[in-house]
Amino acid sequence: MTAEPKVAKSPAMIEARGVEKWYPNGFHALRGVDLTVQRGEVVVIMGPSGSGKSTFIRTFNALEDFQKGSITVDGIALNDDLRQIDAIRREVGMVFQQFNLFPHLSVLDNLTLAPVLVRKRSKGDVLNQAMALLERVGIAEQAHKFPGQLSGGQQQRVAIARSLCMEPRILLFDEPTSSLDPEMVREVLEVMQGLAADGMTMVVVTHEVGFARQVADRVVLMADGQVVEEAMPEQFFDHPQHERSRQFLSQIL
Amino acid sequence: MPRVVRSSLRKELFANPIDGLVSVLLISGVGAAGYGLIHWALTQAQWVVIQANSTLFAVGRYPIEQQWRLWLLVALVAAATGLSWGALRGLPQRDRPITAVWPRNDRIAAIVLVALCGWAPAALGLAWPIQARWWALTALLLVLRWLAGRYASRLRKVATLGLPLLWPLLYLVGMVLIGGGLGLVTVGANEWGGLLLTLIEASFAILLSAPLGVVLALGRRSSLPLLRWGSIAYIEFIRGAPLITLLFLGQNILGFLLPGGLAPDRIWRAAWILTFFSAAYLAEAVRAGLAAVPRGQLEAARSLGLNLPQALSRVVLPQALRIALPATVGQFISLLQDTTLLSLIGLLDLLGTARSVMANPLYLGKSAEVYLTLAVLFWCCCAALGLGSRALERRLNPPTLGP
Numbered sequence A: 001m002t003a004e005p006k007v008a009k010s011p012a013m014i015e016a017r018g019v020e021k022w023y024p025n026g027f028h029a030l031r032g033v034d035l036t037v038q039r040g041e042v043v044v045i046m047g048p049s050g051s052g053k054s055t056f057i058r059t060f061n062a063l064e065d066f067q068k069g070s071i072t073v074d075g076i077a078l079n080d081d082l083r084q085i086d087a088i089r090r091e092v093g094m095v096f097q098q099f100n101l102f103p104h105l106s107v108l109d110n111l112t113l114a115p116v117l118v119r120k121r122s123k124g125d126v127l128n129q130a131m132a133l134l135e136r137v138g139i140a141e142q143a144h145k146f147p148g149q150l151s152g153g154q155q156q157r158v159a160i161a162r163s164l165c166m167e168p169r170i171l172l173f174d175e176p177t178s179s180l181d182p183e184m185v186r187e188v189l190e191v192m193q194g195l196a197a198d199g200m201t202m203v204v205v206t207h208e209v210g211f212a213r214q215v216a217d218r219v220v221l222m223a224d225g226q227v228v229e230e231a232m233p234e235q236f237f238d239h240p241q242h243e244r245s246r247q248f249l250s251q252i253l
Numbered sequence B: 001m002p003r004v005v006r007s008s009l010r011k012e013l014f015a016n017p018i019d020g021l022v023s024v025l026l027i028s029g030v031g032a033a034g035y036g037l038i039h040w041a042l043t044q045a046q047w048v049v050i051q052a053n054s055t056l057f058a059v060g061r062y063p064i065e066q067q068w069r070l071w072l073l074v075a076l077v078a079a080a081t082g083l084s085w086g087a088l089r090g091l092p093q094r095d096r097p098i099t100a101v102w103p104r105n106d107r108i109a110a111i112v113l114v115a116l117c118g119w120a121p122a123a124l125g126l127a128w129p130i131q132a133r134w135w136a137l138t139a140l141l142l143v144l145r146w147l148a149g150r151y152a153s154r155l156r157k158v159a160t161l162g163l164p165l166l167w168p169l170l171y172l173v174g175m176v177l178i179g180g181g182l183g184l185v186t187v188g189a190n191e192w193g194g195l196l197l198t199l200i201e202a203s204f205a206i207l208l209s210a211p212l213g214v215v216l217a218l219g220r221r222s223s224l225p226l227l228r229w230g231s232i233a234y235i236e237f238i239r240g241a242p243l244i245t246l247l248f249l250g251q252n253i254l255g256f257l258l259p260g261g262l263a264p265d266r267i268w269r270a271a272w273i274l275t276f277f278s279a280a281y282l283a284e285a286v287r288a289g290l291a292a293v294p295r296g297q298l299e300a301a302r303s304l305g306l307n308l309p310q311a312l313s314r315v316v317l318p319q320a321l322r323i324a325l326p327a328t329v330g331q332f333i334s335l336l337q338d339t340t341l342l343s344l345i346g347l348l349d350l351l352g353t354a355r356s357v358m359a360n361p362l363y364l365g366k367s368a369e370v371y372l373t374l375a376v377l378f379w380c381c382c383a384a385l386g387l388g389s390r391a392l393e394r395r396l397n398p399p400t401l402g403p
């Protein structure tokens, strides 16, 4: 990884340049990926299974490392400096396919844990904000339950609220609705749509075409560790330029 | 017999001819053995060997004029037990709501305790004042159990924070009371014996091997090669060697390794060996717990900005330790039983004391009485550990969706 000087706020929220990653077993998962995400933009990443979508967005908050290229998040270069990584993780929220709520903590404690520990905010202060966030995602009445007592859709909304409670500047979503029953997909997508409308910068890996069409500013298609096509949603879904994109769309539409 | 009980008994024991036959055979076998044992215990056994040596079994050769310190310690332990028991009752039991201050199981336990303290001191032929002391101790335990249970819901925060601190603190106080110092006359470790020594060794090893085991388990999963291989080598070495060889090794080697005055007393050497031994097994229990926590938990914690120590201590370990609790307590129980090996290296623990008593020509041929008493004593200690851990486990399980 090239040591990049820490630059003052660049206009882009995320700048990935020529990112290459090999897994320890030698698998070349990312083969020179470029992506720029502007402030307030919603970018949807699509692509066949195994194309490296998860690997790519997980490099943004250093859950995966990479060997070549550079990534800058909100002006902070991602390198091996642990303090930089912590600084970036504070600003980047992530929502997982499996929710990953902390099952031994109540919903409210799931939300307040990180702000109190990491941002050193007072518990009372965070509690108010957490209740407001639960209100916003429509589950304030479940605040004192435990994750295991909630439905999948409710759990994913708690997970979104938990990320928001850290007041991140970017939210990453890795297939947030893929493990939900169909009737719960909508409630989660509505929350995400609301966030986009409020100007949150979001990178979303999803196969929800309706969401991509309505909410995304750009759609990116990845295949075999590379970006194949990058376009506005209407352009991408109605007039895909590349053979690989047409092939992929014919499978999911 | 109520009809429900009768019909369920019938279903469980006599559902078909073969079941019925097996049941009859089992019941008559167990019945005959039980009858034989009770018959022997009541008519043939000569319990005078236990009565005459009860103090020896309890505390070994601990000086009589200092034994008030042990009484005080027992009183403190009884008080702490009562408090913990009651407080645990008040914690929300997550699979069913709290119902009463004295739920059925607790009533049974209390009745058993009262019966035991009425019967055992009398059966041992203790003097009246001593018997009265045991009654007072039992009363203290039950009264504190009642008070703590009554006000537990109000003191929940204090209980969850205070109880884990109370016991280690009590341990330190107990060690001062037993060993002396801080103005008390010193009673050397070589004067401890019997149940006292067994419990000291076991509790020392339990308290210290728990954190050591967690560290080893984390080390084994660490990404730092030195730490990982060190932990693996340690765990596998210890688990590959029989405890008795380690105990002998410890008695001899520690003396050579450490310069003169630093080598701990034989009793402490044994305690450290037990600790190191138990830590290796605990590490495996904790490792299984860590492996059962999904990877996503650590990732979610890290992506929220928690650093590794925070993520481990607040997210991963609480879940891993809860999963590892039954195996951990199982390890503690076998550790308690393993302390009997100390008699083989010449320490006068419970078994060592018993062997010295049985070597007395006066009590020739009385080993059955002695061994039965030891078995019952050990069984009581282990049952208490097991019951406590199950109660704790049920309260630590997070609630899930469902009936």
Ligand SMILES: Nc1ncnc2c1ncn2[C@@H]1O[C@H](COP(=O)(O)OP(=O)(O)OP(=O)(O)O)[C@@H](O)[C@H]1O
Residues within 6 Å of the ligand: A023, A024, A025, A027, A029, A047, A048, A049, A050, A051, A052, A053, A054, A055, A056
């Ligand atoms: N820890 C790992 N070690 C080796 N190879 C891995 C590892 N994790 C993922 N891979 C491989 O890297 C490739 C990209 O994986 P990734 O999870 O990023 O794909 P994806 O696009 O998110 O797929 P999906 O839609 O199934 O989630 C896959 O071929 C996968 O097998």
Ligand SMILES: [Mg+2]
Residues within 6 Å of the ligand: A053, A054, A055, A174, A175
């Ligand atoms: Mg994926």
